[in-house]
Amino acid sequence: xxxxxxxxxxxxxxxxxxxxxxxxxGLISPASAQTSGTPSxxxxxxxxxxxxxxxxxxxxxxxxxxxxxxxxKIRVKISESGIKSEVxxxxxxxxxxxxxxxxxxxxxxxxxxxxxxxxxxxxxPESTGPRKNLYWIDLEGKFGEEIxxxxxxxxxxxxxxxxxxxxxxxxxADFSQxxxxxxxxxxxNFDEIFRAEDIVPIFTQEIPREWETQPxxxxxxxxxMAGASLLPMVCPEIYFHSEGRVGGLxxxxxxxxxxxxxxxxxxxxxxxxxxxxxWVLAGGYDYRLVRAMARAEYVLSxxxxxxxxxxxxxxxxxxxxxxxxxxxxxxxIDSLRERVTATGNDxxxxxxxxxxxxxxxxxxxDTKEDLLVAMGIDRTYKDVPGRSKQIxxxxxxxxxxxxxxxxxxxxxxxxxxxxQPDNYANRTKARGTRIRILEDMKRVLRRWGEALSRRxxxxxxxxxxxxxxxxxxxxxxxxxxxxx
Amino acid sequence: xxxxxxxxxxxxxxxxxxxxxxxxSPGALAVDKIVLKDGTTVEGTIVREVDGFIxxxxxxxxxxxxxxFTPQEVGSIVRDAAAAPVSSDPVLRADGRPVISLxxxxxAAIITLGSRERGHGDTIGIEIQAFxxxxxxxxxxxELGTDGKGIVVFRITSGGGLLxxxxxxxxxxQNEYKKRFRTVAWIDSAISAAAMTSHAxxxxxxxxxxxxxxxxxxxxxxxxxxxxxxEGVLYMMEKIxxxxxxxxxxxxxxxxxxxxxxxxxxxxxxxxxxDATSGEILVNREKEILTFNAETARRVKFSRGTANTIDxxxxxxxxxxxxxxxxxEKGYTWPISKAEKWNIAWRLKVSEDxxxxxxxxxxxQREYAAAASEPRETRGRFINxxxxxxxxxxxxxxxxxxxxxxxxNLLTExxxxxxxxxxxxxxxxxxK
Numbered sequence: 001x002x003x004x005x006x007x008x009x010x011x012x013x014x015x016x017x018x019x020x021x022x023x024x025x026g027l028i029s030p031a032s033a034q035t036s037g038t039p040s041x042x043x044x045x046x047x048x049x050x051x052x053x054x055x056x057x058x059x060x061x062x063x064x065x066x067x068x069x070x071x072x073k074i075r076v077k078i079s080e081s082g083i084k085s086e087v088x089x090x091x092x093x094x095x096x097x098x099x100x101x102x103x104x105x106x107x108x109x110x111x112x113x114x115x116x117x118x119x120x121x122x123x124x125p126e127s128t129g130p131r132k133n134l135y136w137i138d139l140e141g142k143f144g145e146e147i148x149x150x151x152x153x154x155x156x157x158x159x160x161x162x163x164x165x166x167x168x169x170x171x172x173a174d175f176s177q178x179x180x181x182x183x184x185x186x187x188x189n190f191d192e193i194f195r196a197e198d199i200v201p202i203f204t205q206e207i208p209r210e211w212e213t214q215p216x217x218x219x220x221x222x223x224x225m226a227g228a229s230l231l232p233m234v235c236p237e238i239y240f241h242s243e244g245r246v247g248g249l250x251x252x253x254x255x256x257x258x259x260x261x262x263x264x265x266x267x268x269x270x271x272x273x274x275x276x277x278x279w280v281l282a283g284g285y286d287y288r289l290v291r292a293m294a295r296a297e298y299v300l301s302x303x304x305x306x307x308x309x310x311x312x313x314x315x316x317x318x319x320x321x322x323x324x325x326x327x328x329x330x331x332x333i334d335s336l337r338e339r340v341t342a343t344g345n346d347x348x349x350x351x352x353x354x355x356x357x358x359x360x361x362x363x364x365x366d367t368k369e370d371l372l373v374a375m376g377i378d379r380t381y382k383d384v385p386g387r388s389k390q391i392x393x394x395x396x397x398x399x400x401x402x403x404x405x406x407x408x409x410x411x412x413x414x415x416x417x418x419x420q421p422d423n424y425a426n427r428t429k430a431r432g433t434r435i436r437i438l439e440d441m442k443r444v445l446r447r448w449g450e451a452l453s454r455r456x457x458x459x460x461x462x463x464x465x466x467x468x469x470x471x472x473x474x475x476x477x478x479x480x481x482x483x484x
Numbered sequence: 485x486x487x488x489x490x491x492x493x494x495x496x497x498x499x500x501x502x503x504x505x506x507x508x509s510p511g512a513l514a515v516d517k518i519v520l521k522d523g524t525t526v527e528g529t530i531v532r533e534v535d536g537f538i539x540x541x542x543x544x545x546x547x548x549x550x551x552x553f554t555p556q557e558v559g560s561i562v563r564d565a566a567a568a569p570v571s572s573d574p575v576l577r578a579d580g581r582p583v584i585s586l587x588x589x590x591x592a593a594i595i596t597l598g599s600r601e602r603g604h605g606d607t608i609g610i611e612i613q614a615f616x617x618x619x620x621x622x623x624x625x626x627e628l629g630t631d632g633k634g635i636v637v638f639r640i641t642s643g644g645g646l647l648x649x650x651x652x653x654x655x656x657x658q659n660e661y662k663k664r665f666r667t668v669a670w671i672d673s674a675i676s677a678a679a680m681t682s683h684a685x686x687x688x689x690x691x692x693x694x695x696x697x698x699x700x701x702x703x704x705x706x707x708x709x710x711x712x713x714x715e716g717v718l719y720m721m722e723k724i725x726x727x728x729x730x731x732x733x734x735x736x737x738x739x740x741x742x743x744x745x746x747x748x749x750x751x752x753x754x755x756x757x758x759d760a761t762s763g764e765i766l767v768n769r770e771k772e773i774l775t776f777n778a779e780t781a782r783r784v785k786f787s788r789g790t791a792n793t794i795d796x797x798x799x800x801x802x803x804x805x806x807x808x809x810x811x812x813e814k815g816y817t818w819p820i821s822k823a824e825k826w827n828i829a830w831r832l833k834v835s836e837d838x839x840x841x842x843x844x845x846x847x848x849q850r851e852y853a854a855a856a857s858e859p860r861e862t863r864g865r866f867i868n869x870x871x872x873x874x875x876x877x878x879x880x881x882x883x884x885x886x887x888x889x890x891x892x893n894l895l896t897e898x899x900x901x902x903x904x905x906x907x908x909x910x911x912x913x914x915x916k
Contacts, residue, residue, distance in 0.1 A: 201600060204692075204693065204792075209817050260702065260704075260706025261706060261707060261708035262741070263771075263773060264702040264706040264707065266700070266772055266773045267698045267699075267702070267773045268698075268706070269772075270697065270773040271675045271676070271698035273775065274673075274675065274695030274775035274776070277779075278673070278692070278693035278694055278778065281692050281778050281779055282692040466839060470847070473846075473850070474850055477866075477869075480854070480865065480866065480869075481854055481857070481858070481866075
């Protein structure tokens, strides 16, 4: 089920209309609302000025002291030809923002990393040393269908057979309702995380158990929305594509809305969040990230201490602190414009910039070569001739063919005719044909069942295996009762 | 009135027995002190010591609690001068039987309660039952010994289940396992009834992905348990919280939407408050239901630590070496003991029964109808098939009587037997 939260938008629109100022909705910036209304938690702390270097896409570089900062803008005190001024820049124009630089110093080669990712911090650069066998897996297609445990497990086995030292998984999961329409950032399907739970043990249990020398596992993310978002988060080493996005979990606060009692709905939300937080913690990340990705009322901000991001609950109160998600209430509800342009902050969607700022992404790279440079293995890697492409393709082709076969079997079952129904042999033959078709359906379901969603099965009237067994038994009884 | 008098007599008798037991208990009047390395002092009666691990019985608000401390936690012990000294070998277990000190590493077994594998089953009351835990005790004693040094680690992976099984499971853990073994919970996922079951265990560790909570009782379309029923479950969990040594406010915030906060004082003691503001750490917000993750549980000392592997768990438990009993088997991260092997097989069978009981019932009805529509002389083969289906149902419900309740709404084993006998009679009548 995909929830694009129309009801919330209607609520937002209704509020604005009630105020008689539709235009105001776009003008109320969450950041300004917060700074004026929220008491400072750390009023006594006087922060040292923080310097920043911004490299723009145009090639221009500026350095200066940060005056204020939001998700989309940064205001910097700069000095040009001895004239000091404050200038606000659009972050979208920046290619790279480096914090806590010493004015005039060279750009630090390493991006800032959070101190809450112990696993991530442990991976050494490998610019020298013996050749590393690199095994590459492309994860593309629909999450839970083409991207599913059986082909991934097979590819990992193949990687082991090929003595891989490093496994890179390029994840670009389809997030669309139909082939023509990609879903936006604010579309969500939190419950798909349970589908991810069938896949993550490959990384959290099976590889640690079955590989004597642990391979270095790297996720390179282009798109990981809804259930797919959980998959890379169990691994400590993630890189983003510049168009990368991770999210699609933002409907948790609205799940089961209107059904049953409040605190039972809360139970359902709480247990779901408990599952998702657990996997994020297993990857070495801060669980509050997933809370911000899932719960609209959760307020999360980030500050930078010694260049490292530090998450905190609540609104920013000091310059340099950045709001990640507001409480999504009243005037803070994302406007339609913000939702369309993916600039809202009711829930968190990690893009390349935010992911890097928060230390989730180690770097933003758009090519394999850049990735290998960022990983520090560009001079030491060796591609191993694995079968991952064939494995993934053969699964995708097989699944597609299995779907067609199931539809045809269903149709064939309905089409079984008994020639001359008064003939016992013909009736027996028809029953035999029906049983054979049902057995074939069972065979296909067993082989491909993990990738056939309940929705697809329902839409195509394919019964579960236990019902097929029931139908077979019923036919056998008919046969026993039949007389020549 | 007569009933009331009899109840009073019975209560008095129990009180007398309990009082006598307290008087006779060797350590009843002893006040031992354990000073922990973080400065906390715990007073009570030391009831068990094994390899530096100490179990001390204390009272909190008049309720007896048994706490366990690892050698790493204990700074010093001040024993009551009047009490007999507790020697290190042999020592007395909680049940008074001597513990035989053996050389070598202590033996430990992992027992899974639920699994992430599809079809392996993870429902409390279906694939996780008091019956199953009881059946494993002789196997575990065979493998771990009966000297009280054995360790049972319950690896819990369950999304919850039947309310009716919680008390039964808690009783087996409290009265059977904790008396025989050092009993530990290693939380992979303990939601709802699974958390309520684990709550009787003092020593809880998490996996990195672990979660624990969301214990709200409900039925049907998310309709909350209310009134007397809810009050009863809240009370049950207060008593189970005392078994595990947990402040009952923690479980209450997992059951109903009440806030919870806590403060950890300089001595490391955690003070709990059933509101969002009194404590320094907000544990559960207003109108939310609490589920711990590994980090939040560790932070407020609910979890004793986070372990991803049995090696990490061993270290957290304070051991340099542990003898994990069992054989390495493909697809399993830890050695599979005989008890665990039985456990997995039982769970698989029960899970299959659960899936197929409706199928057997449908088959029985179909075969019965076929028999009834046949002339008497040809009914036999249909009746035989119907009886075979009935026997499959009987075996399934024998393995797991809760299936009778779930599938046929039959509350007791007697009702279930009567139901089967009625079906048998129907088959016999067809042959008349």
